[in-house]
Amino acid sequence: xxxxxxxRPKQGILDPxxxxxxxxxxxxxxxxxSGVHVGRLIELDVExxxxxxxxxxxxxxxxxxxxxxxxxTDPGRP
Amino acid sequence: xxxxxxxxxxxxxxxxALDAAGRVGEAVLLWHGDRDLQGVDAVIVPGGFSYGDYLxxxxxxxxxxxxxxxxxxxxxxxxxxxxxxxxxVLCEARLLPGALLPNxxxxxxxxxxxxxxxxxxxxxxxxxxxxxxxxxxxKHTTGRFYAPEDELGRLEASGQVxxxxxxxxxxxxxxxxxAGVCNETGNVFGLMPHPEHAVDPLTGSTDxxxxxxxxxxxxxxxxLV
Numbered sequence: 001x002x003x004x005x006x007x008r009p010k011q012g013i014l015d016p017x018x019x020x021x022x023x024x025x026x027x028x029x030x031x032x033x034s035g036v037h038v039g040r041l042i043e044l045d046v047e048x049x050x051x052x053x054x055x056x057x058x059x060x061x062x063x064x065x066x067x068x069x070x071x072x073t074d075p076g077r078p
Numbered sequence: 079x080x081x082x083x084x085x086x087x088x089x090x091x092x093x094x095a096l097d098a099a100g101r102v103g104e105a106v107l108l109w110h111g112d113r114d115l116q117g118v119d120a121v122i123v124p125g126g127f128s129y130g131d132y133l134x135x136x137x138x139x140x141x142x143x144x145x146x147x148x149x150x151x152x153x154x155x156x157x158x159x160x161x162x163x164x165x166x167v168l169c170e171a172r173l174l175p176g177a178l179l180p181n182x183x184x185x186x187x188x189x190x191x192x193x194x195x196x197x198x199x200x201x202x203x204x205x206x207x208x209x210x211x212x213x214x215x216x217k218h219t220t221g222r223f224y225a226p227e228d229e230l231g232r233l234e235a236s237g238q239v240x241x242x243x244x245x246x247x248x249x250x251x252x253x254x255x256x257a258g259v260c261n262e263t264g265n266v267f268g269l270m271p272h273p274e275h276a277v278d279p280l281t282g283s284t285d286x287x288x289x290x291x292x293x294x295x296x297x298x299x300x301x302l303v
Contacts, residue, residue: 013224014179014182016181059133060133062134062177064224
């Protein structure tokens, strides 16, 4: 099964990367953008999706500073 | 006094750490893949870019075979010093509290900083008794120390903050200006500045030597006991 793990900075922790992107967008002519946060995407094929949370807790994310979201995609599609 | 300095793929500051420790005692290299700590009195987890900082700084190095032995060594009370990337590895390994986040400026900062010694009575700072700040360089992009507010309160109350950036010197936005913290039992210490780069008059300050000298003094006391 194809899985996607989205890793994002925890709410409440200063995210200067998100702020930098948020500041850059108006300079390119895009108005009305706020709440920008920059995270990480990890994609993997897993035989046992039950073990994904453990993979996230131990390696893919640092639960102290990051939240993660596991998305199971259709096994028949990328 | 025998120091062991770990080398991971991508480490670079193990070279100066070996030189610095070698000025104070014997220093040997510990290969990341070996489980033999060679009977050292203290382990140094050095600065650099272990595993290219892939995924997250220190996230992969924490699973190196040598780190399992370091965890056991730390549990038994052995001295462990984590410098910069080493600090990051120790936080990821949960041998130290908190985490290191990208600098607030998003820039790589490389400059001398002044550090206040908050606790001059520990295994890592007992040679810093003269009340003067330490002049030591930092060089990092990911050095902002973070812990949740309640955890920060606990660290302060229990005296686990050993070094603070002097007022106006915080280069990365570390909460409470924290530059270095130790664990609850005081035998594991991590700091973002590089004491191993401040041991020779050639580079301007020899204040970094005091940290290695502190560790030697502590180890000597333990032998007598």
